[in-house]
Amino acid sequence: MLLENKVVLVTGASRGIGRATAVEAARQGADVAVNTFRDEAAAAEVVAEIEALGRRAVVFDADVALPESATGFVQAATQAFGRVDVFVSNAGVCPFHAFLDMPVETLRRTMEINLHGAYFMVQAAANQMVKQGEGGAIVAISSISALVGGEMQTHYTPTKAGVHSLMQSCAVALGRHGIRCNSVLPGTIATDINKDDLADPKKREYMEGRIPLGRLGRPEDIASVVAFLASDMAGYMSGAALLVDGGAFANFQ
Ligand SMILES: NC(=O)C1=CN([C@@H]2O[C@H](COP(=O)(O)OP(=O)(O)OC[C@H]3O[C@@H](n4cnc5c(N)ncnc54)[C@H](OP(=O)(O)O)[C@@H]3O)[C@@H](O)[C@H]2O)C=CC1
Numbered sequence: 234m235l236l237e238n239k240v241v242l243v244t245g246a247s248r249g250i251g252r253a254t255a256v257e258a259a260r261q262g263a264d265v266a267v268n269t270f271r272d273e274a275a276a277a278e279v280v281a282e283i284e285a286l287g288r289r290a291v292v293f294d295a296d297v298a299l300p301e302s303a304t305g306f307v308q309a310a311t312q313a314f315g316r317v318d319v320f321v322s323n324a325g326v327c328p329f330h331a332f333l334d335m336p337v338e339t340l341r342r343t344m345e346i347n348l349h350g351a352y353f354m355v356q357a358a359a360n361q362m363v364k365q366g367e368g369g370a371i372v373a374i375s376s377i378s379a380l381v382g383g384e385m386q387t388h389y390t391p392t393k394a395g396v397h398s399l400m401q402s403c404a405v406a407l408g409r410h411g412i413r414c415n416s417v418l419p420g421t422i423a424t425d426i427n428k429d430d431l432a433d434p435k436k437r438e439y440m441e442g443r444i445p446l447g448r449l450g451r452p453e454d455i456a457s458v459v460a461f462l463a464s465d466m467a468g469y470m471s472g473a474a475l476l477v478d479g480g481a482f483a484n485f486q
Pocket residue numbers: 244245246247248249250251268269270271272295296297298323324325326327346374375376377378418419420421422423424425426427
């Protein structure tokens with residue numbers, strides 16, 4: 234098992250990639266603190282899945298955009314399990330919208346959840362790891378969108394480039410504490426975030442056609458890579474970015 238007896242924290246773990254990551258961490262032997270937002274039923278389901286794997290789970294319901302959510306989440310996890318070994322910054326939104334009439338509030342909220350939220354959370358987790366004095370691993374979910382643009386994602390792609398950059402700078406700032414910081418750049422993974430966008434058969438066919446491996450990604454495709462980066466198997470990796478996209482980025486022509 235890759236994460237035996239580690240304590241893993243995951244933001245945005247009610248569904249999609251975050252949920253798969255929390256469950257994979259438990260499968261790999263970790264106790265897991267899950268941040269959810271507004272969805273008590275989903276939170277209870279994740280806890281049940283983790284406990285069915287023989288591990289402990291604790292839920293912290295909070296909006297990652299608020300700085301106090303970060304300190305609250307880390308405190309709740311530390312109270313429950315005594316420490317923080319791995320932090321996964323995953324929570325994110327992508328409300329597709331055109332550039333020329335982007336509502337200010339949509340731009341602001343996307344930035345506050347995806348980038349500021351990641352910053353506050355990673356900072357709080359790092360402070361706890363530094364206090365413990367035994368290092369740790371931080372993994373942030375960036376995106377292929379850190380590298381390429383999207384017509385309906387002008388508010389979103391800069392947040393994902395920012396998250397990737399945040400991990401690079403944190404790798405530098407935290408290396409002396411033995412804390413490794415890396416990002417995962419998923420391609421198109423079928424989750425609720427793009428359910429409406431991919432409901433258009435033409436768009437779905439186009440996106441699938443771009444992927445050499447021939448299918449959209451699944452949350453579990455990302456969760457396994459996060460588990461690897463969080464584990465000692467990746468003990469000399471820091472400041473790295475792993476593209477997990479079925480080959481889509483490489484497929485120019
Ligand atoms: N799916 C994809 O193709 C890709 C996704 N990503 C990134 O992966 C991450 C997860 O996305 P994905 O699983 O696909 O999407 P989902 O919509 O399935 O899940 C998003 C998760 O983030 C949570 N969340 C949203 N806003 C907040 C908030 N303010 N505070 C706390 N939690 C919040 C949601 O909680 P709630 O249920 O309460 O809304 C949910 O658990 C995102 O950062 C996304 O940008 C990156 C590349 C590709």
